[in-house]
Amino acid sequence: MSLAPKLNHHPYKSNFYSQMLKTFLPSLILLLLLSSTLISAAQNSGALSYQDSTWTKPTEPFRVAGDIYYVGSYDLACYLIVSAEGHALINTGLEESVSMIRKNVESLGFKFTDIKFLLTTQAHFDHVAGMAEIKKITGATMMANEADAKVLADGGKSDFAFGGKSGLFTPVTADRLLHDGDILKLGDTKLKVLHHPGHTKGATSFLVDTKDDKRSWKVLIANMPTMLSMTRISGMPSYPNIGKDFKYTLASMKKLDFDLWVASHASQFDLHDKRKPGDSYRPEAFNDRPSYDATINSLQLEYDKRLKSGQ
Numbered sequence: 001m002s003l004a005p006k007l008n009h010h011p012y013k014s015n016f017y018s019q020m021l022k023t024f025l026p027s028l029i030l031l032l033l034l035s036s037t038l039i040s041a042a043q044n045s046g047a048l049s050y051q052d053s054t055w056t057k058p059t060e061p062f063r064v065a066g067d068i069y070y071v072g073s074y075d076l077a078c079y080l081i082v083s084a085e086g087h088a089l090i091n092t093g094l095e096e097s098v099s100m101i102r103k104n105v106e107s108l109g110f111k112f113t114d115i116k117f118l119l120t121t122q123a124h125f126d127h128v129a130g131m132a133e134i135k136k137i138t139g140a141t142m143m144a145n146e147a148d149a150k151v152l153a154d155g156g157k158s159d160f161a162f163g164g165k166s167g168l169f170t171p172v173t174a175d176r177l178l179h180d181g182d183i184l185k186l187g188d189t190k191l192k193v194l195h196h197p198g199h200t201k202g203a204t205s206f207l208v209d210t211k212d213d214k215r216s217w218k219v220l221i222a223n224m225p226t227m228l229s230m231t232r233i234s235g236m237p238s239y240p241n242i243g244k245d246f247k248y249t250l251a252s253m254k255k256l257d258f259d260l261w262v263a264s265h266a267s268q269f270d271l272h273d274k275r276k277p278g279d280s281y282r283p284e285a286f287n288d289r290p291s292y293d294a295t296i297n298s299l300q301l302e303y304d305k306r307l308k309s310g311q
């Protein structure tokens with residue numbers, strides 16, 4: 001399948017249609033429905049207020065460890081977990097980055113349409129805005145923590161911090177709800193679902209057991225419990241237990257055991273210091289417990305400060 005230029009809006013429209021025509025019921029009504037969905041998707045992305053240039057800037061995709069690959073933008077991390085039975089994609093970045101993610105997946109030698117499962121670390125638009133479109137292209141099963149399912153399904157309207165009258169991203173419905181401790185198996189790779197609420201109600205980290213031809217790796221794909229400026233630890237109208245959730249998440253993240261760690265944002269684990277474009281496969285680059293502990297400790301200090309000041 002040919003590739004469209006980077007950062008182009010809906011570059012797959014024609015490919016997508018021809019694929020739909022070949023694969024599914026070629027009814028005119030279906031096409032009309034899809035057209036209106038794609039138009040509303042384009043309108044939705046115009047409604048996003050905050051954007052960072054590193055969110056859409058490309059970066060070289062690479063193999064992190066074993067069957068885990070980085071396929072995201074410069075700062076918005078997306079992880080592809082590959083297997084002979086199909087792949088899983090964790091996070092999508094922004095809606096306009098779908099073509100870039102696809103290009104990244106294909107340049108690593110994998111088929112985008114072999115993505116069978118979609119997952120996310122948190123239901124904020126910078127990690128899920130491309131989810132609806134990728135779900136449409138791949139027909140993959142979307143799985144999300146039960147506490148984030150509603151906000152995904154209403155496109156961010158019910159978000160406790162950013163919510164309001166209009167959606168922030170194209171709504172996407174989870175086909176399966178995940179809970180803390182769930183195990184997902186994909187070929188030789190095992191993902192343990194860790195519910196780390198606070199940043200969003202259903203924020204999730206994944207502890208992934210994977211291996212290469214030398215050894216096995218326990219890789220933490222962490223959703224760091226960062227506190228938004230509008231977050232009130234003392235409780236928020238649509239999230240009264242937010243303080244308790246952050247406390248739980250900070251305590252459980254301190255106890256985690258892993259070999260390597262990465263996170264939802266490249267900046268959170270200093271990706272671009274640890275790996276330069278063209279570097280060969282080196283999982284050890286992400287063996288960095290001290291920076292993980294330092295980050296969690298600074299978040300704990302922030303939490304304590306806000307708690308003390310009644311925020």
Ligand SMILES: [Zn+2]
Pocket residue numbers: 122124199
């Ligand atoms: Zn977020």
